[in-house]
Amino acid sequence: MIKFFRKIRQKLLSENKFSKYLIYAIGEIILVVIGILIALQINTYYENKKKLTEEIKTLASLKIALKKDSSFIKRFAPFYKDISTSIDIVFNYLDSDIIYQDSLSSHFGNMLWNGILESQKSEFESLKSRDIKLISNEELRSEIIQYYSGVELLEKDHDLYLEIIVNAINNIFPSRFYSINSSYQTFISNPPNFANLKIELTPIDPLGLKDDNEFKFFITNLKMQRNWYMDYPEHIIKELNTALIKNIDEELNLLKRKSL
Numbered sequence: 001m002i003k004f005f006r007k008i009r010q011k012l013l014s015e016n017k018f019s020k021y022l023i024y025a026i027g028e029i030i031l032v033v034i035g036i037l038i039a040l041q042i043n044t045y046y047e048n049k050k051k052l053t054e055e056i057k058t059l060a061s062l063k064i065a066l067k068k069d070s071s072f073i074k075r076f077a078p079f080y081k082d083i084s085t086s087i088d089i090v091f092n093y094l095d096s097d098i099i100y101q102d103s104l105s106s107h108f109g110n111m112l113w114n115g116i117l118e119s120q121k122s123e124f125e126s127l128k129s130r131d132i133k134l135i136s137n138e139e140l141r142s143e144i145i146q147y148y149s150g151v152e153l154l155e156k157d158h159d160l161y162l163e164i165i166v167n168a169i170n171n172i173f174p175s176r177f178y179s180i181n182s183s184y185q186t187f188i189s190n191p192p193n194f195a196n197l198k199i200e201l202t203p204i205d206p207l208g209l210k211d212d213n214e215f216k217f218f219i220t221n222l223k224m225q226r227n228w229y230m231d232y233p234e235h236i237i238k239e240l241n242t243a244l245i246k247n248i249d250e251e252l253n254l255l256k257r258k259s260l
Contacts, residue, residue, distance in 0.1 A: 049259070051134070052255060052258060052259050053259065054134060055134055055135060055136060055255060056252060056255050056256060056259065058123070058127055058134060058135070059135070059248050059251060059252050059255070060252065061123045062123050062124065062127070062144065062248060063245060063248045063249070063252070064120075064123075065120035065121070065122070065123045065124070066120075066147075066241055066244055066245050066248070067245065068120045069119050069120055069151075069237075069241055070238075070241050070242070070245065072118055072119075073234070073237070073238050073241065077238075080230070080231070080234065082110060083110055083111060083113055083226070084226060084227075084231055085107075086106070086107035086108075086109075086110035086111045087107075087111045087219070087222060087223050087226055088223070089104070089107045090104070090107050090108060090111055090219055091219050091220070091223055093210075094209060094210055094215075094216050094219060095216075100203075100206035100207065102202075104203075104206075105200040105201055105202045105203075106199075106200050108177065108200070108201040108202075108203065109199035109200045109201045110199070111219075111222065112165055112168070112169065112173075112199070112201070113165075113199070114158060114161050114162040114165050114230075119148075119151045119155070121148060121151065124144070124148045127144075132144075132145070137251055140247055140248065140251050143240075143243070143244050143247060144244065146240065147237075147240045147241065147244050150233070150236060150237050150240055151237060153233065154233045154234065154237055157228075157229040157230065157233050158229070158230070160229055161225060161226070161229040161230055164222070164225055164229075168218060168222075172214070172215065172218055173201070175204075176203055176204055176205070176209065176212070176215060177201040177202060177203055177204060178201070178202050178203075178204060179201075
């Protein structure tokens with residue numbers, strides 16, 4: 001093909017047909033440019049195809065991670081509810097004329113459990129290290145960032161709440177309950193299943209707790225702090241998780257149709 005065009009050029013030049021040669025030269029340049037553009041388009045097509053495949057794979061992995069988070073949240077939801085219920089029961093006992101019963105010892109124990117969150121963040125961290133903009137849908141990308149930012153804040157809230165509990169174990173409970181330290185250490189070294197929560201704390205002076213202003217103040221604050229640091233943030237994360245899984249599903253369906 002190159003030899004063919006070269007012969008045409010030589011023939012036009014030998015015949016002094018400069019105007020025709022010029023037109024031919026321009027046409028040849030146009031053909032070269034068109035060839036380059038086609039090559040670029042083909043290259044762009046395959047690059048976009050590659051990015052689309054990677055985006056689908058990434059969103060599918062994120063969806064799996066989010067479902068694991070959802071499963072964890074659902075599994076421990078009754079457990080967390082039991083903790084809050086125990087705090088309410090202890091609060092009501094201290095603030096009423098209810099007579100102490102042995103069953104209260106389990107509620108005194110339950111309220112010291114801080115709760116845990118094991119979010120599957122490795123896929124999101126991997127996405128950030130590659131480029132978060134791999135997720136082409138800006139709104140969905142923003143939701144993903146919002147969710148994992150929320151998870152990070154919730155983990156920090158858990159740490160703050162744990163500090164409150166540890167401080168109480170060291171400074172408030174030992175003088176008011178039997179074997180607080182040994183019971184709690186055994187408890188936290190073997191994190192329980194929510195359906196098999198086993199820690200009981202027996203007060204040294206059950207009736208005296210009702211007139212113990214320091215302890216009553218702690219329980220009142222614990223009730224608010226539990227809601228602020230644990231219950232409400234976990235409720236928000238649960239809602240974000242559900243919405244995000246739904247939106248990723250919709251985006252995956254759209255991208256898979258585009259890839260066909």
